[in-house]
Amino acid sequence: MDQRARPAALASPYHRFSRSEWAALAADAPLTLTADDLARLRSTNDPISLEDVAAIYLPLSRLLSLYVGATQGLYKATRSFLGADDGKTPFIIGVAGSVSAGKSTLSRVMQALLSRWPNTPKVDLVTTDGFLYPNAVLEREDLMGKKGFPESYDSAALLRFLSDVKAGERHVEAPVYSHVVYDILPGASVKVDRPDILIVEGLNVLLPSRPAKDGRAAPFVSDFFDFSVYLHASERDLEDWFVARFMHLRQTSFREPQSYFIKYADLNDSEAEAAARDIWTRINLRNLRENILPTKPRANLVLTKGASHRIEEVELRKL
Structure with missing residues (x-):
């Protein structure tokens, strides 16, 4: 028997909660969303229910309301110490995860819930899709096959945007991306x-920056976050959800005349499924493994979904 001492296992940096344990933390917080509200907020093929909102998102909104209040107090104390009045400092939340994980639904539901708390009436939402390079640039740089990878984003523009927002600048603008035309909308x-709060949703928002060529430290997108959420699911489930969404869109937005994906609209079911799985494997799965999943341990909160999209486990980073 090997008598050499084994290294002690590292303690988890997270508190882990089952669905029912987490749901109990909502305390007496009222559910202010209706079924009609949720229908407007959910993404295509996302089966989120009011029970999901009550069990998962309501406790999270309560926690974030407490975090925001504490952070606002800290900012106020700092301004008092400095004898300065430099305006409002927004609380920024990052939402990360794979394609088809449900980030958009999560972000919109949290925006709606947080805007109903008394200390955060103004909650904005921006997706990093708007900071993708235009297709013309991606084609010139041979990056269309890596759309969504870190190198396909104008990271400098995203960092300037976040820096201006965090500094309390007025009327900070972000570009707009269309999933129909699959490109940035000019102008x-x-x-x-x-x-009061800005939610920033994107695939790679927790990714550390690559070192600058001159050796100087480069800021991370997540440097501007006060809290971050990673939405996790198995590769198999993510692929199945992506294919299901693709098959649905084939009957809807893919048929719009201006759709970038109109070439898929008239495929038969087997051809469409094969095309969806090919896109998943060549682009989305590779991006997940290389760039997205490795950032999961950097999140303050990890929400893990089961095959039915139901969130089964919550992990909250210990303070």
Whole structure:
């Protein structure tokens, strides 16, 4: 028998909760969303229910309301110490996870819930899709096959945007991306004007920056976050959800004349499924393994979904 001492296992940096344990933390917080609200907020093929909102998102909104209140107090104390009045400092939440994980639904539901808390009436939401390079640039740089990978984003523009928002600048603009035309919309923008909370949703928002060529430290997108959420699911489930969404869109938005994906609209079922699984394997799965999943341990909160999209486990980083 090998008598050499084995290294002690590292303690988990997370508190782990079952679905029922987490649901109990909502305490007496009222559920302010209706079924009609949820129907408007959910993404295509996302079966989220009001029970899911009550069990998972309501406790999370309560926790974040407490975090925001504490952070606002800290900012106020700092301004008092400095004898400065430099305006509002927004609380920024990052939401990360794979394609088809449900980030958009999570972000919109949290935006709706948080805006109903008394200390955070103004909650804005921006997706990093708007900071993708235009297709013309991606084609020139031979990056269309890596759309969604870190190198396909204008990271400098995203960092400037977050820096301006965090500094309390007025009317900060972000570009707008269309999933129908699969490109940035020229001249379109969304304006962020000193919100109480800004939610930033994207695939790679927790990814550390690559070292600059001159050796100087480069800021991370997540440097601007006060809290971050990673939405996790198995590769098999993510692929199945992606294919199901693709098959649905084939009957809807893919048929719009301006759709980038119109070439898939008239495929038969087997051809469409094969095309979806090919896209998943060549692009999304590779991006998940290389760039997205490795950032999961950097999140403050991890929500793990089962095959039915139901969140089964919650992990909250210990303070």
